[in-house]
Amino acid sequence: MDEVIADTYGAMLDWLxxxxxxxxxxxxxxxxxxxxxxxxxxADALRTAMHDGAFFADxxxxxxxxAALAAIAEHCELFVTSAAMEFPNSLGPKFLWLRRHxxxxxxxxxxxxxDKSIIAADCLIDDNARHFARFGGQGIVFSSPHNxxxxxxxxxxxxxxxxxVLSEVFPAALAHSxxxxx
Amino acid sequence: MDEVIADTYGAMLDWLxxxxxxxxxxxxxxxxxxxxxxxxxxADALRTAMHDGAFFADxxxxxxxxAALAAIAEHCELFVTSAAMEFPNSLGPKFLWLRRHxxxxxxxxxxxxxDKSIIAADCLIDDNARHFARFGGQGIVFSSPHNxxxxxxxxxxxxxxxxxVLSEVFPAALAHSxxxxx
Numbered sequence: 001m002d003e004v005i006a007d008t009y010g011a012m013l014d015w016l017x018x019x020x021x022x023x024x025x026x027x028x029x030x031x032x033x034x035x036x037x038x039x040x041x042x043a044d045a046l047r048t049a050m051h052d053g054a055f056f057a058d059x060x061x062x063x064x065x066x067a068a069l070a071a072i073a074e075h076c077e078l079f080v081t082s083a084a085m086e087f088p089n090s091l092g093p094k095f096l097w098l099r100r101h102x103x104x105x106x107x108x109x110x111x112x113x114x115d116k117s118i119i120a121a122d123c124l125i126d127d128n129a130r131h132f133a134r135f136g137g138q139g140i141v142f143s144s145p146h147n148x149x150x151x152x153x154x155x156x157x158x159x160x161x162x163x164x165v166l167s168e169v170f171p172a173a174l175a176h177s178x179x180x181x182x
Numbered sequence: 183m184d185e186v187i188a189d190t191y192g193a194m195l196d197w198l199x200x201x202x203x204x205x206x207x208x209x210x211x212x213x214x215x216x217x218x219x220x221x222x223x224x225a226d227a228l229r230t231a232m233h234d235g236a237f238f239a240d241x242x243x244x245x246x247x248x249a250a251l252a253a254i255a256e257h258c259e260l261f262v263t264s265a266a267m268e269f270p271n272s273l274g275p276k277f278l279w280l281r282r283h284x285x286x287x288x289x290x291x292x293x294x295x296x297d298k299s300i301i302a303a304d305c306l307i308d309d310n311a312r313h314f315a316r317f318g319g320q321g322i323v324f325s326s327p328h329n330x331x332x333x334x335x336x337x338x339x340x341x342x343x344x345x346x347v348l349s350e351v352f353p354a355a356l357a358h359s360x361x362x363x364x
Contacts (some may be wrong), residue, residue: 079300085289091273107267108297114290118261120302120318136302 001082001094003127003144005065005102008056009034015049016042031149053089061101064159070104071163075174079121080105083131085114123170125162129153138169183264183276185309185326187247187284190238191216197231198224213331235271243283246341252286253345257356261303262287265313267296305352307344311335320351 002008012034016024020042028037035043049055072078080098084090091112098110116124117134124131125140129150132139141150143157154169156162167174184190194216198206202224210219217225231237254260262280266272273294280292298306299316306313307322311332314321323332325339338347349356 079297081300083290085277085292088277088289089274091277091294092271095267095270095273106296107270108265108295109300110267111293111295111300112273113293113295114288115261118263118291118293118302120300 001080001084001098002059003062004125004142005062005069005080006056006059006097007062008059009144009146011055011059012046012050015046015055019045029145031146033146050087051089053087053091053093055093056087056090056097057093059097062159064162066102068159068162069102072166073104076123077109078105079109079111079119081111081113081116081119081124083114083116083128084112122173123166125156140165140169183262183266183280184241185244186307186324187244187251187262188238188241188279189244190241191326191328193237193241194228194232197228197237201227211327213328215328232269233271235269235273235275237275238269238272239275239279241279244341246344248284250341250344251284254348255286258305259291260287261291261293261301263293263295263298263301263306265296265298265310266294304355305348307338322347322351 013024013029016034016038024034024037035046038046069078069080080102082094084094094112095107095110098105099107111119113119116126116131117136119135122137123140124135124137125142126132127142127144127147129139129141129147129152132153139153141147141153141155143155154165156165163174195206195211198216198220206216206219217228220228251260251262262284264276266276276294277289277292280287281289293301295301298308298313299318301317302319304319305322306317306319307324308314309324309326309329311321311323311329311334314335321335323329323335323337325337336347336351338344345356
């Protein structure tokens with residue numbers, strides 16, 4: 001969910017610039033998690049802000065994600081999962097955000113967890129490759145500035161190429177999508 | 183979670199007796215879900231009460247569940263899952279309830295979902311056998327008045343027999359539990 005369909009990364013950068021000025025450039029964050037480049041007290045302040053669930057209530061939708069998930073849902077059984085237990089107060093706001101921006105996702109197909117090894121699925125599209133280590137299906141990296149150097153998995157750089165990437169990884173499932181493999 | 187470690191069933195019966203008098207006996211509910219025996223308007227009122235997350239904040243802990251899960255966690259990787267998406271306002275209260283009563287459960291091992299077919303586990307202990315239909319592991323029924331007639335799965339009637347049942351179903355995992363198979 002975060003950094004894949006909800007622009008949490010952008011909201012974190014906005015928060016940093018608002019509170020601490022533009023000390024973090026896209027270049028400084030290239031290939032690194034935001035929390036890994038912050039001084040300890042700034043990281044603590046950002047975590048405190050994120051522990052207030054309101055941080056997650058109005059995140060921008062990542063471009064193209066609604067159309068792409070709607071298209072995927074025509075061919076596959078679609079679940080949306082978020083490692084929301086890291087910020088428990090985000091549970092309610094995240095649920096409402098999904099209902100508002102992705103009304104076609106069955107609420108019973110929303111999964112809030114912490115350790116995604118518990119997910120039984122053929123495919124997991126995630127910005128954090130750490131979730132793939134014990135995942136039983138195929139991990140697909142969704143590009144975010146922090147994961148540009150991650151290799152070893154298929155990659156979706158933008159949602160408008162998602163169906164093409166999926167049709168290459170799962171040719172049978174997407175056989176009738178009308179999308180040629182890239 | 184509900185009716186397995188949290189006594190939601192008892193709280194629902196208490197709510198019915200408080201609001202509508204003792205019209206529902208244990209006998210009337212034997213083998214049936216509470217919602218299946220209520221008149222439409224009473225069912226609607228109960229659902230409304232449950233959509234207020236406070237309903238789930240102070241549920242009694244089911245007898246023996248804390249000791250049993252602590253013992254299981256010594257031998258197995260333990261996750262707690264709840265079909266909480268049916269009552270989205272329960273998400274926050276359920277998380278806090280688990281932290282309070284089951285502090286030894288890693289919060290990253292809490293999973294809130296709707297359709298438990300998404301759970302990748304060797305074993306699922308649940309009062310609702312409907313969750314076993316598409317579950318990839320072994321379902322184990324935890325006894326509740328509504329499921330007394332369910333057959334086809336191993337059954338745990340009380341938490342003090344849980345390790346014995348598990349050691350029969352998964353002899354390798356529980357080999358060193360010190361519990362003899364029943």
